[in-house]
Amino acid sequence: LKVLVSSGEHKQAITLDGEEIEILLNTGLNANQHGAVEGHFNGIGLYRSELPFMLTDVFPTELEQVNIYKALLEQYTNVSVTMRTLDIGGDKQLSYFPIVEENPFLGWRGIRLTLDHPEIFLMQIRGMLRANLETQNLRILLPMVSAIEEVVEAKLLIHQAWNEIKYELELSADEFPLPHIGAMIEVPASIFIIRQLAQQLDFLSIGSNDLIQYLLAVDRNNSRVASLYDSYHPAVLQCLKMIMENARAYDIEISICGELAGDPIGSMILLGLGYNKLSMNANNMGKVKYLIKKVSKHELEDCIEQALQVNSGLEIRTIFVNFLDEKG
Numbered sequence: 001l002k003v004l005v006s007s008g009e010h011k012q013a014i015t016l017d018g019e020e021i022e023i024l025l026n027t028g029l030n031a032n033q034h035g036a037v038e039g040h041f042n043g044i045g046l047y048r049s050e051l052p053f054m055l056t057d058v059f060p061t062e063l064e065q066v067n068i069y070k071a072l073l074e075q076y077t078n079v080s081v082t083m084r085t086l087d088i089g090g091d092k093q094l095s096y097f098p099i100v101e102e103n104p105f106l107g108w109r110g111i112r113l114t115l116d117h118p119e120i121f122l123m124q125i126r127g128m129l130r131a132n133l134e135t136q137n138l139r140i141l142l143p144m145v146s147a148i149e150e151v152v153e154a155k156l157l158i159h160q161a162w163n164e165i166k167y168e169l170e171l172s173a174d175e176f177p178l179p180h181i182g183a184m185i186e187v188p189a190s191i192f193i194i195r196q197l198a199q200q201l202d203f204l205s206i207g208s209n210d211l212i213q214y215l216l217a218v219d220r221n222n223s224r225v226a227s228l229y230d231s232y233h234p235a236v237l238q239c240l241k242m243i244m245e246n247a248r249a250y251d252i253e254i255s256i257c258g259e260l261a262g263d264p265i266g267s268m269i270l271l272g273l274g275y276n277k278l279s280m281n282a283n284n285m286g287k288v289k290y291l292i293k294k295v296s297k298h299e300l301e302d303c304i305e306q307a308l309q310v311n312s313g314l315e316i317r318t319i320f321v322n323f324l325d326e327k328g
């Protein structure tokens with residue numbers, strides 16, 4: 001079931017003034033079932049590796065993991081597949097690894113947990129690297145990074161796994177290159193250490209779901225405060241602007257894989273701020289691509305200028321709603 005996605009105009013999303021936007025897919029469990037959008041994206045921007053772990057009764061073995069990852073890497077051989085390492089904790093629980101905490105979203109989550117259990121991390125990285133032996137289209141993404149030390153430690157473990165496999169299979173570094181490594185920007189602190197992150201990593205990807213939750217201190221799953229979870233909040237806009245400025249200043253690739261990228265207004269805000277790699281769920285792809293083809297980047301930059309002057313998320317939203325209404 002190999003899918004060719006390397007060529008064809010249908011996958012392109014270009015604004016009226018010629019700005020090419022990379023459209024990437026977020027996937028997890030249903031990695032093999034994207035029939036409707038197959039061929040309409042430029043790669044996998046986020047594979048949530050914890051999802052298959054949530055279906056089993058015990059931790060999958062290294063070989064089981066190799067098979068899971070290999071299926072995805074082989075399905076998309078000619079584009080890059082960004083696999084995020086285990087992001088359990090918070091709202092994502094494993095029945096066989098229960099975590100009880102008063103504040104799970106501020107607790108043992110993502111990279112924090114796997115660095116405390118290097119055997120889990122190493123097994124997963126070995127699984128990913130072995131799966132990537134032939135296709136060499138893997139990129140590794142670290143979730144919930146809040147400090148540079150976490151990145152340094154994770155990279156040491158990734159290098160350890162890479163060296164082990166190189167030695168075991170008697171491969172040279174040329175035959176078995178180390179994949180690119182990136183981090184999620186989803187804890188507000190990470191925004192302020194982009195300079196340091198850029199020295200250690202190949203790319204960054206914004207997790208707007210968590211970033212907004214932590215920035216606004218609003219639980220993303222609590223219906224009582226759902227109205228406070230405002231993706232267009234002026235503080236969110238300022239953060240997205242700052243991330244883009246820092247990513248440019250320190251010359252590191254930046255993309256976004258949170259829900260904002262697949263949201264019609266969110267995607268327009270992101271384009272106006274200069275983002276050109278958007279990763280989203282399959283069901284949002286059609287409408288976002290449709291909009292991209294209808295707008296000019298310079299018009300969106302004008303909208304951003306206005307949005308930076310107003311006081312509320314509602315006003316920011318209205319600027320973009322009116323703009324899209326005018327476009328028909």
Ligand code: PEP
Pocket residue numbers: 046048087186206207208209210211257258259
């Ligand atoms: C995010 O936080 O925006 C993200 C993409 O990760 P998840 O939704 O899996 O936490």
Ligand code: MG
Pocket residue numbers: 186207209210
């Ligand atoms: Mg997240």
